Amino acid sequence: xxxxxxxxxxxxxxxxxxxxxxxxxxxxxxxxxxxxxxxxxxxxxxxxxxxxxxxxxxxxxxxxxxxxxxxxxxxxxxxxxxxxxxxxxxxxxxxxxxxxxxxxxxxxxxxxxxxxxxxxxxxxxxxxxxxxxxxxxxxxxxxxxxxxxxxxxxxxxxxxxxxxxxxxxxxxxxxxxxxxxxxxxxxxxxxxxxxxxxxxxxxxxxxxxxxxxxxxxxxxxxxxxxxxxxxxxxxxxxxxxxxxxxxxxxxxxxxxxxxxxxxxxxxxxxxxxxxxxxxxxxxxxxxxxxxxxxxxxxxxxxxxxxxxxxxxxxxxxxxxxxxxxxxxxxxxxxxxxxxxxxxxxxxxxxxxxxxxxxxxxxxxxxxxxxxxxxxxxxxxxxxxxxxxxxxxxxxxxxxxxxxxxxxxxxxxxxxxxxxxxxxxxxxxxxxxxxxxxxxxxxxxxxxxxxxxxxxxxxxxxxxxxxxxxxxxxxxxxxxxxxxxxxxxxxxxxxxxxxxxxxxxxxxxxxxxxxxxxxxxxxxxxxxxxxxxxxxxxxxxxxxxxxxxxxxxxxxxxxxxxxxxxxxxxxxxxxxxxxxxxxxxxxxxxxxxxxxxxxxxxxxxxxxxxxxxxxxxxxxxxxxxxxxxxxxxxxxxxxxxxxxxxxxxxxxxxxxxxxxxxxxxxxxxxxxxxxxxxxxxxxxxxxxxxxxxxxxxxxxxxxxxxxxxxxxxxxxxxxxxxxxxxxxxxxxxxxxxxxxxxx
Numbered sequence: 040x041x042x043x044x045x046x047x048x049x050x051x052x053x054x055x056x057x058x059x060x061x062x063x064x065x066x067x068x069x070x071x072x073x074x075x076x077x078x079x080x081x082x083x084x085x086x087x088x089x090x091x092x093x094x095x096x097x098x099x100x101x102x103x104x105x106x107x108x109x110x111x112x113x114x115x116x117x118x119x120x121x122x123x124x125x126x127x128x129x130x131x132x133x134x135x136x137x138x139x140x141x142x143x144x145x146x147x148x149x150x151x152x153x154x155x156x157x158x159x160x161x162x163x164x165x166x167x168x169x170x171x172x173x174x175x176x177x178x179x180x181x182x183x184x185x186x187x188x189x190x191x192x193x194x195x196x197x198x199x200x201x202x203x204x205x206x207x208x209x210x211x212x213x214x215x216x217x218x219x220x221x222x223x224x225x226x227x228x229x230x231x232x233x234x235x236x237x238x239x240x241x242x243x244x245x246x247x248x249x250x251x252x253x254x255x256x257x258x259x260x261x262x263x264x265x266x267x268x269x270x271x272x273x274x275x276x277x278x279x280x281x282x283x284x285x286x287x288x289x290x291x292x293x294x295x296x297x298x299x300x301x302x303x304x305x306x307x308x309x310x311x312x313x314x315x316x317x318x319x320x321x322x323x324x325x326x327x328x329x330x331x332x333x334x335x336x337x338x339x340x341x342x343x344x345x346x347x348x349x350x351x352x353x354x355x356x357x358x359x360x361x362x363x364x365x366x367x368x369x370x371x372x373x374x375x376x377x378x379x380x381x382x383x384x385x386x387x388x389x390x391x392x393x394x395x396x397x398x399x400x401x402x403x404x405x406x407x408x409x410x411x412x413x414x415x416x417x418x419x420x421x422x423x424x425x426x427x428x429x430x431x432x433x434x435x436x437x438x439x440x441x442x443x444x445x446x447x448x449x450x451x452x453x454x455x456x457x458x459x460x461x462x463x464x465x466x467x468x469x470x471x472x473x474x475x476x477x478x479x480x481x482x483x484x485x486x487x488x489x490x491x492x493x494x495x496x497x498x499x500x501x502x503x504x505x506x507x508x509x510x511x512x513x514x515x516x517x518x519x520x521x522x523x524x525x526x527x528x529x530x531x532x533x534x535x536x537x538x539x540x541x542x543x544x545x546x547x548x549x550x551x552x553x554x555x556x557x558x559x560x561x562x563x564x565x566x567x568x569x570x571x572x573x574x575x576x577x578x579x580x581x582x583x584x585x586x587x588x589x590x591x592x593x594x595x596x597x598x599x600x601x602x603x604x605x606x607x608x609x610x611x612x613x614x615x616x617x618x619x620x621x622x623x624x625x626x627x628x629x630x631x632x633x634x635x636x637x638x639x640x641x642x643x644x645x646x647x648x649x650x651x652x653x654x655x656x657x658x659x660x661x662x663x664x665x666x667x668x669x670x671x672x673x674x675x676x677x678x679x680x681x682x683x684x685x686x687x688x689x690x691x692x693x694x695x696x697x698x699x700x701x702x703x704x705x706x707x708x709x710x711x712x713x714x715x716x717x718x719x720x721x722x723x724x725x726x727x728x729x730x731x732x733x734x735x736x737x738x739x740x741x742x743x744x745x746x747x748x749x750x751x752x753x754x755x756x757x758x759x760x761x762x763x764x765x766x767x768x769x770x771x772x773x774x775x776x777x778x779x780x781x
Contacts, residue, residue: 047109048073049198049230055103057093064089066254076224076231078241081251087234088130091202095127096120107198124151126196130203132187136176140167143175143190153195154228160189163219165697202234205424213240213424220244239422239448242266272418369457370397371535374471377402377410380463383513383524387460390528396535403446403470405438407431422448439466447474458483458535460527462513465490468498476502479600483534487527489513501592553580554604554770557594561586561610563712564645568609570759586610586646588623595632605639605770607762612646614687615679620659621650630694637700639769641762644706645753647687647730648715649676668720678721681729688730692737695744702744703765706731709752716752
């Protein structure tokens, strides 16, 4: 009997019928989840939440059956189903306002034993650890969702059902949940059924996706195909293109699958093409069908001539190929707000196409207007953590921020971007720059903008983005704008072609490059870095980054790009400037790339004895009575106090606790910089002891995360040797590139 249960699917739903009064909500639903992660998508009111509640016993089925690992649960109570190993994350979170985070987790932890413990929850969601004494009603929406997910995980279920798990989460938390779901599927200990409206999330976490339409599973489709099929996605959200009369969705799609390839585009005849919104108002379960007159009134007519020209141009640019998938041949993205910059962006696209490169025209406008392009703004908006409704609003600033997040999320899922170019004003640059910064170093990135003659630091950041001044505003084509836009188009085409040719040559060459190691350095830690680099030179390519604020960000940019096999973060002094208001500050995301990538990390406390300021007369008034050292006329250093070092230690310790990859953090008891040594101006054993003690108390040490004290000064050769000896076992065999978990 046990052998039968082990071989049975994790979840098997057969012929499931559910009624709300006379309304037939679920109509013969058939669904099988063998193992891993499986997603169900569909519009509001299609029966997704009803399916979840019925599986959990919260709704009574009128017919059909639900089996978990071969055992019939259709008539069991919710409590009995939960004890059998079915976990549930309900839509709307369903938390107790008066119970604290810790009390929520303690209640759930007592149900079933397993790998998920409260400590593991706090490591996975550090924000919950910070808020563990707060009540459920005091948490933000994102924090409540984290707690709802954690509560279900603590029951250590065999089958986990999650209804809209990313609803209301910030993009960075959405990415964290995505990664967690993928890991759950890979571990094999838990099967997960995910109900999602965010198609980007659904296709990222599972191999196959079920589409629910009007209470039925319309079809089960490969997630890669669904991610690439924009027309199907638009139909799922109630938007479609019709010629003459409404086409049958199921018939069209079935024919495409039967042929083993996407269906051919419809031929355009003499009749005008009509774009219909089948639900002009947001539907609910109790909505009546929209009157035909209202649908016709909301429809939009496209000129067949314009469409034929666009289709012909696209076929010419792509040599007869269809629309680009999320992976495939290299493609250059031309991105911008097509509602205001359409003429200029199409001019750029056509020039790039003349170089024989494939292109995709991507719209990131926030007006909600439809534009003829390869990737619409509506599709991009679906990648926002809270869905497309968060992008198209009356507050332009909020809409631009939301669209920038959505575009960054969309771009991360594209595997064939050979280059990207945009043109526009400050708003356009703000829309595309965050996503460009997320692309790997080396991928050509170009922004043509009227803001490029000023301070471009906020746009470029640590990335290799090229910005070109537009001279005139990007508003229509004229003799000046044509010349500037043409230079930009030809520049990106040249960069892309050169990079592709170089990659082809590299692939043909036999010897492999040495794996790269990132090392942070300041003038006061130079001897240590020189010794480390010399010892590693034969086996690794050592990339040294000056810890002046942007240096640490640049190194972590390479980590995010997957270009570093390991990190020796010897000099973390940028944290001092972040917390104390110095001129070389890190950002709050310092160490974030290490947390996300789990790359092997060797760290230390280099130059945490100092805060950097400019000339002496620029030092803030509150610090005027402190201990200073004038490094040069433009740089004045301030010694950190024991209280400040304790704060720094707690801040770094919190970041180390979030790292899942191998971590070795070294504490040089003989001093943390050239100025922190006996006889030197910043020698202060009490301040160093406060720093080391705070790290000891803050860091949760495991076999994979260790604090290592060394009774040496940071610049002594023995300390550098300890760093090198710790690195080698973590990055694998010398001369080979370690596969970094992404």
